[in-house]
Every structure is written in structure tokens, then in C-alpha cells.
Amino acid sequence: MATTVNAANSSVRPHHTLWGDAWVRLRRNKLAMAGGIFIILLTLAAIFAPLITPYGFAHQDLTAILQNPSSKHWLGTDGLGRDVFARLLYGARTSLAVGIFTQVIVLGIGLPIGAIAGYAGGRVDNILMRFVDVMYSFPDILLIILIKAILGGGIYQLFFAIGLVAWVDIARLVRGQMMSVKSRDFVAAARAMGGMGPYITERHLLPNSLGPIIVSVTFNVPRAIFTEAALSFIGIGVRPPTPSWGSMISDGYAVIFASWYQVFFPALAIALLMIAFTFLGDGLRDALDPKLRH
């Protein structure tokens, strides 16, 4: 709208898209960029783990058990003589996979339910939101543990156990966004021109709610990663020998007095990844906030 007014005044203002603008502002935010770069580097390290470390994640050297960090084993070895650095890198694969795939499930369930509730309103909305209320009264972690116990097995089951519980926030958020965008003029205009429900939802409502959804996902990824670590710590996450930061903490926990490095490095890795996502999420929230646009 601002652009039209400016054009009429013939004072030419360079054209900014929402995304272009957001990117410019994100780039100026040092913490957000640091967080983003950390996540990208970790992802690359996880993908190219075999090129970075000569050790496999299950490779045991029984002559080198519980060693402190050295030039041979950068972060030492665990109780089974496995290289901790290698296990951290391969464990990052597990963490990142959990972070990403649970969000696919979360969006797959949360987006449609939130969109339907917000768009339809009335009784449909009421029923869906009451269901969401019930979900909120469940202690998350207990429900995840219970579902994981039913599904059993390894990492794929874990995606579902976490995803099936974590979609509630997104559903609520999308519903709220839908309801606020729905009453805006450009939606009324689209409807007046004959746009149908699904078309309007897809073309106008969803894109306009995208900012908060992206921010919410950025904060949900680390939560899923942490949940995986917690579940693997108590022994119902991924199955050994699949390396996971949570199960590394669990293994090292038993020998914490003999060699605290075992728990320190995976705990530090989780903490750093969480902080990186928070920095990035905060930065994205500021960058995508339309009220802060210049």
C-alpha cells in the first residue's frame, strides 16, 4: 500500500519484498547469523562426518578405553573404546534428523487442523479447539513416552511419537493467524472477486501467516532435538548402536567420576545447538515482524 502512495508522489522508493527485507535485517543481526552459521556448519559436519574423522561411530578400540582428549582422539574415547568426536558427529545426524522430520509431521497435522479451525470457525472450530485443550492438559513428555512405548523400535517411531504430541502449538498459532488475517480487506476483496475457500486459504491466508509459523518451527526444532536426547537418555529413544547425544550422556553418566568428558561434550553440544536455534529464532522473529519494516 505504501508503495502505491509513493509512486503517486513520484518519489521513487526502491522496491522491497517482505522476504528481501527480512533477509537484510536478519543479516544485520550478528547473533542470529552466528546461530545460523553454527547450524549450517554442524549440518555439513554431520553429512560429511566420514571425511572429517577416520573413526566410525561403532568402531571400538578396546586398547583405548575412557581416554582423555588427545591428538589421536580429539575428545577422548568412551567406555567401549569408541571415539567421542566421531560419535558426536554421527550423533548430530540423529539430532538434526529428529529436529527436521518431527517438524514435517507437526506441520502435516498442525497446519490443516489450525487452518480448518480458523477458517471455518463456529462449531468446527469449537470441537477442534476443545480437542487441543485436552492435548494441552496432557503432560507432553509422559504422552511421548507412552506413544513411544506403543510404537517401539527406533528413530522413525521417535519422529511420530514426538510429532503426534507437538503439533498442538502450531495448530493454535495457525488458527489465531487465520482468524486475524481472515477479516482483512484484501481477503474480502479476493472473496468479492469470486475466490473460493480453499483458494483464499492457500493464496492469501497461509502466505500471510507464514512469518510466525517459520519462527515457531525454528523454536520447535530444538525442542524436538532435546526431547530425543531426553528419551535416549532414559533408554527409550534411538536404539544402539545408532549414536545419539542423549544416549552418549546416558553412557557417560555411569562413569561420570572416572571421566567427566564423556557427559560433558554431548551435553555441551546439545546446549550449543539449542542456543544457536534460539539466536536464529529470535533474529527471524524480529526480521519477519511486519511492524518493524522500514
Next chain:
Amino acid sequence: MTRFVIRRVLWLLLVLLVVSFITFALMHLVPGGPWSREKALAPAVVAALNARYGLDKPFFVQYGNFLMGILHGNLGISYTYQNRSVTQILMQGFPKTAILGTTAFVFAMIVGIALGMAAALRQNTWIDYVCVMFSTVFASVPGFVLGILLMIVFSVILHWFPTGGWGSPSQVVMPAIALAALPAAFIARITRASTLETMRQDYVRTARSKGLLERVVLIRHILRNSLIPVVTVAGPQFAALVTGSVIVETIFSIPGIGRLFVEAVFARDYGLIMGTVLFYSFVISIANLVVDILYGVIDPRIRYD
């Protein structure tokens, strides 16, 4: 107001009923049963045990029996802890979980509000930056990771605190801090934002211009109003603290309700699973209810129809 509370309490009962049904159903979907052992029991023994505890009845009959039990204040029996009812076991674990959760909550509220207010009142000074940095970092580190890091520093290296167990106050310190850090950081963020917002309001300017003492303006006008959003999150945060202790209790070997639940799932102890989930849901629902009622007390602008 009374009507509002009654309606909310009825809704709470309905939610708990649905929660209990979903849990009951999920629980029975978990493969295996309470009698699954490494060395399988003789089929006749399993059949006899099932008959004795009513586990041979159809699903809905079992659920009905469970509900009837609850009406009589009886949560059923535990299949792993012989000779003790679920109620007894929960009552034994509850004080530990409650003390831990409440300590952490009080700690989180005090630290969070103090940091948030300090940051807002000294906006754009080093105090502000330190507070913001603290809240950003601790808002992201999960309690279980922080617990491990605390344990390394204060138990393994410095030998100041024991690594776990329950009984002495020194055993509460680390788990309480581990649990409290995240909500403290979260509350600090919210307090800061809402205090900054309140300080810009017209009624604060009015209060100052009519010559009120700065202290009075601060306490009566700024503090009270900026705490409204804090109360909103306090309820869910309290619930999150009590339920979030599941993992922290496991790390610090605290025999609270969280650890009972983890053990119960492994043992397919139906009675105990049901009891813990219902107990936690009850805590969460009550916390939310209290917050809704508190709104009206703190913010007189809110009226219940």
C-alpha cells in the same frame, strides 16, 4: 465469577475424563503386559493373575471398573510394587516432586522478575545487556543438560554437592537450579518486555506528574501492571516445572513421581501409569484454572460473564 469457576471446574472434570480414557487406551496398546518377564510365566499363572486383577475382562469393562474405583478414591493397585496401592505410592513420591517443583518455581519467579525488572529499568545499559544475554542463553538450555553440566562442575570437580538422592537440603539445590533456569529466563524476558511497555503508558506519566514518589509509581503502577503477562505464563510454567522434573528426577536419582512413571512404563504397571498421568494432568489443569481466576484479581479490567 462463581458461575465462571463452576463452569471451569466442570470442564476440568470432563478433560480429566477424556485424558483418563485416552491414557487407558494407549496403555493397553503398549505391547506386552504387566506379567511379561524375561522368563515367561506359565500361561495358567498369567490367566490366574489376569482373572484376579480383572485384566481378562473386555476393555470397556476394565475402564468402567477403573472409573468406579476412582469414585471411591481408589486409583487401583500397582503391579510391580506388591502390597501397595497406587495412591500410597503416589503419596510417597508426591512430596518430593512437589518440594522440588515448588522450590524451582519460587526460585524462577524471584530471579526472573528481578532480572526482567532490572533490565527494563536500566534499558540499554550493561545491566540490561547482561540480563538479556542470561535469559537468551538459559531460555535455550534444557534442564536435563544443565543438570548434567552442574553435576560435572559442582559434584565431580568441586565436590560441593552430592550427585543425587533425596533427604538433605543440599540434594535439592542442583536439581532445583537445573529445573528453574529455563523458566527464570523465560519469565525475565516477559517481565522485561512488559515493564518496558508499561513504563510508556499514559497512566504512569500521570502518576509521576501528580507528584507520587518514584517508589510508589514503581510498585503500584509499573510493577502491578507489568506482572499481568507474567501471571499468564506462571501457571503453565508451574505445570511445566512439575512435569518437567521427569528427566531431572531420573538424573539426580530422586524417587519422585517422574521417575515412578518411567519405571511404570517399562514394567507395564497399568495402575501406576494411569495414576501418574492423571496426577500430572490434574496439576496442569489446576494450574491453568488458578491462572484464569487470578487474572480477575490482578487485573480489575477483566470481568467474567
